Amino acid sequence: MGTFHHDKGELHGITVVVDTTGPQVFVGRCDTQDEGSIVLLDVDFHEDGDDGKTKEQWLGRVAMVGPWVKHPRVVLPMTQVASVRKLADL
Secondary structure (H helix, E strand, O other), rough: OOOHHHHOOOOOEEEEEEEOOOOEEEEEEEEOOOOEEEEEEEEEEEOOOOHOOOOHHHHHHHHHHOOOOEEEEEEEEEEHEEEEHHHOOO
């Protein structure tokens, strides 16, 4: 099984966690990913330390209850991306 949108990348349509090289972490449905950027839809995000939670603590909660959409679309340059993984793998 795979995506029907071969030009959008293997993670198209899958909810992913995008950790940045900075304090932010994003959770959203992957639309496209290439060497230049990743585009997420229906995006939730967290900044390390907000509400007294680390990125990993926040992700633990999101893995249990799901993300809360804060932005309809976010484009992140790959130069700011530390890792991309499926939320289901947490």
